[in-house]
Amino acid sequence: MKLTSICKAIALSAAVLCSSLQAETVYVATTAIVEHPALDAVRDGIKEVLNENGYTDENLKFTYESAQGQPAIAAQIARKMVGDAPDVIVAIATPSAQAAASASKDIPVVFSAVTDPVGAKLVSTLIQPGGNVTGLSDMVNVKQQLALIQEFLPNLKTIGVPYNPGEANSVSIVNALKEAAQEVGVTVIESPAPKSSDVMIASKQLVGKVDAIYCSTDNTIVSAFESVVKVGMDAQIPVFAADTDSVERGAVAAVGYDYGDLGRQTGDIVVRILKGEKPGMIDVKLAEGTSLYVNPKMAAKMGIEIPAAVLARATKVVE
Structure with a gap:
């Protein structure tokens, strides 16, 4: 009987060990x-x-x-x-x-x-x-995003894009945006920012040259997004984004992925x-599914209003 107990104990230990390994x-x-x-x-x-x-x-x-x-x-x-x-x-x-x-x-x-x-x-x-x-x-739909910016700024002529030329994804988006912008008579002005510490300078270099600033899903720019927002507020240039998370960080609006x-x-x-x-x-x-986020408070701080049609279809209004 004592041997049986020992066997059971060994079997139980083996089961626990097996479970642990799994x-x-x-x-x-x-x-x-x-x-x-x-x-x-x-x-x-x-x-x-x-x-x-x-x-x-x-x-x-x-x-x-x-x-x-x-x-x-x-x-x-x-x-x-x-x-x-x-x-x-x-x-x-x-x-x-x-x-x-x-x-x-x-x-x-x-x-x-x-x-x-x-x-x-x-x-x-x-x-x-x-x-x-x-x-x-x-891959973002730059035509859709450009159309959104034009709803805010019907007379849009120039759009500034801070970006990291070393990020392949960012270069692809900038090239796609330039093609889409050319079709509607909008000029894209690039401003390189190879490092996060360059984002503020790159954004300031767009002041006086553009009607709006657009930030793609460039990771260098997004990691220092608050720098772009500050330039937008100081210079009264609305900042738009390609990802909805950036709207909660200060962008006026974005139509993009969650x-x-x-x-x-x-x-x-x-x-x-x-x-x-x-x-x-x-x-x-x-990627599937897009959302429209707007930030009325930041729009006001950058000198514009959110069009009623945009506000009506917004997925989320950031307060």
């Missing part, structure tokens, strides 16, 4: 080029979907590292992650995605918040891209890979 089998390593509300929302949305699909603190190792806006640090993080051998690497924003794709030859890489994954050379095609990389593109939703859409891809699908067989997903 609890550590899923490892998702996440990184982003910089921390700001939009990219943080992507990360949080990914984790929400993982939790909803049964990957919780009991059986999920979920890590996150920021490259603090530095591509060189992004490359170091990517190499470290590959050495840690996670089940999936999730890279948020183009520079981090490029670093992860370059470092990993077999570990699945899922990118998110990448404007032009083909142009960034992450994949050669959006349909079943092959290899170990797939993800989600947040980046929490984009994180959830990315999380769906991660779950598919964890369940056995090959990343190369999963089509790159184009």
Whole structure:
């Protein structure tokens, strides 16, 4: 009888050990080029979907590292992650995605918040891209955003764009905006800001030259967005954004994606890979759903009013 008790104890210990080992089998390593509300929302949305699909603190190792806006640090993080051998690497924003794709030859890489994954050379095609990389593109509809700005400023002639020429996604958006603006007789004036510390200067260089300032999903600009807002208030130039999170930080308006939703859409891809699908067989997903955010208080501080038609269809009015 004593032997039976010992056997039961051994069996119970083995079951606990087995359960413990299983609890550590899923490892998702996440990184982003910089921390700001939009990219943080992507990360949080990914984790929400993982939790909803049964990957919780009991059986999920979920890590996150920021490259603090530095591509060189992004490359170091990517190499470290590959050495840690996670089940999936999730890279948020183009520079981090490029670093992860370059470092990993077999570990699945899922990118998110990448404007032009083909142009960034992450994949050669959006349909079943092959290899170990797939993800989600947040290519913005610049025509839709330009049309919104024109509703505020019917006589719009010039629009200023601070941007980081070293970010492939930003260059793609600026080029698309210039094409769209040319069609409606609007001139785009670029103002380079290679680093977050350059954003204030780049914004000031647009004063006296433009009717409005437009900030795309450029991570360098968004990370220092308050600098653009200050210039807009001081010079009475309305500031518009491509992401809705920036409206809560001071933009007059934005028609764009809710980046929490984009994180959830990315999380769906991660779950598919964890369940056995090959990343190369999963089509790159184009972000779905747009929202219209407006900020009446900031509009007044920048010398304009929100048109009644815009206010009536706004998804959210930031108070």
